[in-house]
Amino acid sequence: MDNVAVLGAGSWGTALAIVLADNGHNVSLWGRREDQVNEINNDHKNEKYLPGVELPENIQATTQLNECVKEADTIVLVTPTKAMREVLGQLKNELSSPVTIVHASKGIEPGTYKRISEIIEEELPESVLDSVVVLSGPSHAEEVSLRQPTTVTVSSVNMKAAEKIQDLFINQNFRVYTNPDVVGVELGGALKNIIALGAGLSDGLGYGDNAKAALITRGLAEIARLGTHMGANPLTFSGLTGIGDLIVTCTSVHSRNWRAGNMLGKGMKLEDVLENMGMVVEGVRTTQAAYELSKREEVEMPITQVLYDVLFNNKGAKQAVDDLMQRSRTHEVEDVSSLKS
Ligand SMILES: NC(=O)C1=CN([C@@H]2O[C@H](COP(=O)(O)OP(=O)(O)OC[C@H]3O[C@@H](n4cnc5c(N)ncnc54)[C@H](OP(=O)(O)O)[C@@H]3O)[C@@H](O)[C@H]2O)C=CC1
Ligand SMILES: O=C(CO)COP(=O)(O)O
Numbered sequence: 001m002d003n004v005a006v007l008g009a010g011s012w013g014t015a016l017a018i019v020l021a022d023n024g025h026n027v028s029l030w031g032r033r034e035d036q037v038n039e040i041n042n043d044h045k046n047e048k049y050l051p052g053v054e055l056p057e058n059i060q061a062t063t064q065l066n067e068c069v070k071e072a073d074t075i076v077l078v079t080p081t082k083a084m085r086e087v088l089g090q091l092k093n094e095l096s097s098p099v100t101i102v103h104a105s106k107g108i109e110p111g112t113y114k115r116i117s118e119i120i121e122e123e124l125p126e127s128v129l130d131s132v133v134v135l136s137g138p139s140h141a142e143e144v145s146l147r148q149p150t151t152v153t154v155s156s157v158n159m160k161a162a163e164k165i166q167d168l169f170i171n172q173n174f175r176v177y178t179n180p181d182v183v184g185v186e187l188g189g190a191l192k193n194i195i196a197l198g199a200g201l202s203d204g205l206g207y208g209d210n211a212k213a214a215l216i217t218r219g220l221a222e223i224a225r226l227g228t229h230m231g232a233n234p235l236t237f238s239g240l241t242g243i244g245d246l247i248v249t250c251t252s253v254h255s256r257n258w259r260a261g262n263m264l265g266k267g268m269k270l271e272d273v274l275e276n277m278g279m280v281v282e283g284v285r286t287t288q289a290a291y292e293l294s295k296r297e298e299v300e301m302p303i304t305q306v307l308y309d310v311l312f313n314n315k316g317a318k319q320a321v322d323d324l325m326q327r328s329r330t331h332e333v334e335d336v337s338s339l340k341s
Contacts, residue, residue, distance in 0.1 A: 001025050010049050027058060133156040138247065200250075
């Protein structure tokens with residue numbers, strides 16, 4: 001059995017810790033609040049993030065990063081994208097030999113437009129970084145923590161490392177596939193959050209299933225358009241980390257991005273929505289990053305563009321949908337593989 005450190009004791013970090021603990025591994029979970037760590041260790045609960053869920057006793061939490069990672073064979077990073085550089089900056093000082101880093105977060109960094117694996121490679125010296133593996137797919141923490149059937153993908157340029165992580169996580173409730181396309185896996189996971197905001201917004205406006213199906217389908221088209229342009233395999237977008245995650249995030253009440261969009265559609269202001277949520281809504285910063293990246297790369301992303309205007313330029317939710325419906329007429333199908341140049 002392995003020693004695994006999970007950095008980030010929110011919904012997803014705790015749910016992944018449960019999977020690892022169910023597989024018999026020794027799991028050390030890093031949280032930054034003493035009260036939360038005590039609740040996990042003494043009561044085997046994390047009520048803020050997974051209310052009502054009993055945690056296995058082989059999850060031990062700590063606020064001390066050095067304590068958390070000192071015996072770790074593998075480190076799983078699950079903090080919001082915004083916190084990645086700060087956490088990696090602290091982690092760098094605690095590592096002395098090469099370790100496999102898995103990340104399960106979904107975002108792109110505004111300003112640099114970096115994917116999370118690129119941020120990890122930038123922040124950790126080669127002397128302490130064995131391999132980077134991405135874990136992504138349609139997987140709400142609420143369902144994983146109840147051991148409901150879930151499938152995810154792990155991706156790395158080092159397939160041996162991906163297979164090692166597949167073995168670490170896979171069990172009868174949590175099926176893990178591998179995919180060598182790191183760019184596609186990371187971009188699919190990050191960009192679907194933009195479309196989920198849009199789906200929530202459409203539902204919040206009172207529009208129906210036709211509108212949501214349109215957003216999912218045309219959303220996938222623009223995710224694949226940018227993703228392929230950035231070097232991804234187009235087929236990845238028809239897999240778990242593409243259409244799979246898009247479906248689950250656009251249609252589930254568990255999704256924080258869908259819920260945030262829903263409140264925006266009902267007329268709430270962005271700052272009130274984010275305060276109300278109390279958990280990370282990755283799609284907001286990713287909309288900014290993807291909007292800027294699409295401008296720089298001259299890739300058309302109409303849904304991302306109108307959502308950017310709703311989030312950052314005070315465009316009304318209804319106006320955003322009207323704008324999408326009134327775009328100039330175009331073909332449905334394009335050959336994304338020819339957009340690679
Ligand atoms: N929830 C889900 O179902 C899934 C989430 N993800 C992805 O996982 C990532 C994390 O999401 P999730 O767990 O849901 O988020 P939550 O909002 O549930 O939890 C965020 C966690 O990160 C901690 N945190 C925030 N900022 C920092 C920081 N600067 N340093 C250290 N820790 C910090 C929070 O600590 P504190 O409580 O002290 O604020 C909290 O433990 C996101 O990228 C998300 O897209 C991916 C798949 C599924
Ligand atoms: O990525 C997720 C499910 O796969 C979680 O989505 P939300 O962050 O919108 O809750």
